[in-house]
Amino acid sequence: MLKVLQRILIVMPLITSVSCDIPSQLEPVQTQIIFVLAAASLTEPFSELGKLFESQHPNTKVELSFAGSQQLAQQLGQGAPGDVFASASQKYLDAAVQANRVAKDKAQIFAKNRLVVIYPKDNPAGLEDLQGLAKPGLKLILAAKEVPVGEYSLDFLDKASDDPAFSPMFKATVLKNVVSFEENVKAVYTKIALGEADAGIVWISDITPDGAGQVGSLDIPEALNLIAAYPIAAISDSKHPDLARAFIDLVMSPAGQQVLQKYHFISAFP
Amino acid sequence: MENGDRLRIQLESAPRLYQASNRSFQFWKILALPLLLFIAIPLVALFAHVSITDLLKNLNQRQVIEAISLSLVTSFTATFITLIFGTPVAYLLAQRHSRTHRLVDTLIDLPLVLPPSVAGVALLMAFGRNGMIGGWLSAVGIEIPFTMTAVIMAQVFIASPFYVKAASIGFASIDPELKQAASLDGAGNWRIFREIDLPLSRMALLSGSVMTWARALGEFGATIIFAGNFPGRTQTMPLAIYMGFEIDMEVALTLSVILIGLSFLTLIIVKGILHRRIEADLEFRST
Numbered sequence: 001m002l003k004v005l006q007r008i009l010i011v012m013p014l015i016t017s018v019s020c021d022i023p024s025q026l027e028p029v030q031t032q033i034i035f036v037l038a039a040a041s042l043t044e045p046f047s048e049l050g051k052l053f054e055s056q057h058p059n060t061k062v063e064l065s066f067a068g069s070q071q072l073a074q075q076l077g078q079g080a081p082g083d084v085f086a087s088a089s090q091k092y093l094d095a096a097v098q099a100n101r102v103a104k105d106k107a108q109i110f111a112k113n114r115l116v117v118i119y120p121k122d123n124p125a126g127l128e129d130l131q132g133l134a135k136p137g138l139k140l141i142l143a144a145k146e147v148p149v150g151e152y153s154l155d156f157l158d159k160a161s162d163d164p165a166f167s168p169m170f171k172a173t174v175l176k177n178v179v180s181f182e183e184n185v186k187a188v189y190t191k192i193a194l195g196e197a198d199a200g201i202v203w204i205s206d207i208t209p210d211g212a213g214q215v216g217s218l219d220i221p222e223a224l225n226l227i228a229a230y231p232i233a234a235i236s237d238s239k240h241p242d243l244a245r246a247f248i249d250l251v252m253s254p255a256g257q258q259v260l261q262k263y264h265f266i267s268a269f270p
Numbered sequence: 271m272e273n274g275d276r277l278r279i280q281l282e283s284a285p286r287l288y289q290a291s292n293r294s295f296q297f298w299k300i301l302a303l304p305l306l307l308f309i310a311i312p313l314v315a316l317f318a319h320v321s322i323t324d325l326l327k328n329l330n331q332r333q334v335i336e337a338i339s340l341s342l343v344t345s346f347t348a349t350f351i352t353l354i355f356g357t358p359v360a361y362l363l364a365q366r367h368s369r370t371h372r373l374v375d376t377l378i379d380l381p382l383v384l385p386p387s388v389a390g391v392a393l394l395m396a397f398g399r400n401g402m403i404g405g406w407l408s409a410v411g412i413e414i415p416f417t418m419t420a421v422i423m424a425q426v427f428i429a430s431p432f433y434v435k436a437a438s439i440g441f442a443s444i445d446p447e448l449k450q451a452a453s454l455d456g457a458g459n460w461r462i463f464r465e466i467d468l469p470l471s472r473m474a475l476l477s478g479s480v481m482t483w484a485r486a487l488g489e490f491g492a493t494i495i496f497a498g499n500f501p502g503r504t505q506t507m508p509l510a511i512y513m514g515f516e517i518d519m520e521v522a523l524t525l526s527v528i529l530i531g532l533s534f535l536t537l538i539i540v541k542g543i544l545h546r547r548i549e550a551d552l553e554f555r556s557t
Contacts, residue, residue, distance in 0.1 A: 124399075139416070144499065144513060179416035180498025183513060191498070195400040196415045 039088035125198035360437030390495025420497035440474025
């Protein structure tokens with residue numbers, strides 16, 4: 001009798017430990033998904049950061065949605081779910097704040113970017129300097145003015161028109177050469193890389209290491225250029241606030257900044 | 271006319287073959303409701319969002335007027351081109367015994383199932399500046415992307431199958447004996463086509479072209495890739511809706527309401543008047 005009791009006592013903890021093990025084995029298998037809405041210009045670095053985050057946080061999946069910042073802000077305004085919003089301009093982050101999807105003053109600047117003129121590798125229009133954008137017959141593609149990069153492109157043209165090195169009619173003449181206002185910056189880049197037009201204005205970060213062979217570029221001097229600050233923020237009704245926070249921390253960390261710099265972004269912490 | 275008779279009998283007798291009992295009809299009505307509501311509710315919601323005064327006010331905006339007129343010009347041109355180049359294809363398709371029938375039929379079906387964005391990329395690869403044919407054209411100074419021509423080409427690519435399919439069904443339903451008789455009487459190919467095929471299938475041709483026009487009017491994916499987006503030149507109504515959605519919701523809503531209105535009207539014309547006419551035609555022919 002005692003022996004039997006002894007056996008039971010020995011086996012009991014084993015059984016309970018096994019039964020305890022079952023849920024604790026199952027729990028981590030449940031993958032958590034965080035949705036990151038990011039400006040189209042962040043496609044390459046954020047894809048890489050997403051993978052990095054997944055490797056640091058087992059059983060977590062990062063779903064990335066890339067589109068023009070204006071479109072993402074609009075989607076957020078209409079109630080689209082999300083955990084993190086990374087915008088190419090403060091304006092559309094403010095729009096998300098307005099829509100009560102992002103807490104006020106919670107956004108952080110995580111990267112900076114600048115404009116660059118690109119042309120197809122074979123340079124069909126023989127573009128040699130920025131003044132050449134006004135050449136009659138040159139086919140120019142800009143991003144639509146609703147897209148941050150499109151708005152800044154117009155700013156650049158304004159500044160250049162005021163600059164003695166350019167004609168005062170520079171902006172008007174250049175705008176006559178525009179054949180399309182694309183809906184996001186990646187479409188501008190792709191169409192130039194395909195050689196469908198002679199020049200386009202994109203972020204320097206859009207010239208990816210892979211694509212560097214497809215396009216040539218002309219620098220826009222600092223005085224005429226626009227240094228765009230990219231803000232990032234957690235969505236206030238995020239289902240995974242901790243993970244959202246952790247993702248933002250990764251973007252701000254030296255490792256995250258390094259990834260951004262690899263794609264020609266300017267670090268937010270010089 | 272035997273052929274007409276046969277068709278009429280089919281048309282009339284089909285619904286009478288099995289008259290569902292009242293109760294089972296109610297049962298199916300309930301089961302059909304979810305999908306019907308799912309389609310109807312967003313459309314109603316869209317209309318509920320726009321007041322008539324806003325609609326009229328937005329109609330006066332330059333961007334809206336430009337988009338509407340560009341859409342009308344391009345979609346009518348695309349339909350006209352489809353009529354000219356699609357009719358021979360439809361005629362070919364109607365000859366079912368032809369060896370190439372299945373190949374032609376599949377080719378014509380492709381644009382209907384392809385995502386329009388694929389069509390846009392394909393058009394760019396063919397007619398872009400460095401495209402298969404485009405490279406060649408640009409050597410002689412013709413560049414198609416980002417022009418109104420590109421918009422029309424995208425529309426023809428996507429929308430022409432609707433006409434071709436409808437027209438080929440129309441042509442195929444004509445009694446071959448009729449044409450044989452005409453041929454024995456000494457009528458040539460062209461005359462048979464003009465005096466027998468065309469008039470007898472005119473309703474099918476008409477409803478096919480209305481469908482093609484409506485589809486061309488709604489074309490978006492191929493257009494934005496192949497023709498780009500430039501107000502007044504390549505920004506059709508669907509593109510203006512897409513761009514407007516992001517910045518000027520009012521423009522997007524106004525154009526959406528107009529497009530839904532036009533599509534609704536088109537379908538009513540095709541389904542209502544034309545089909546009634548076809549039935550009346552058959553009735554007339556059979557007496």
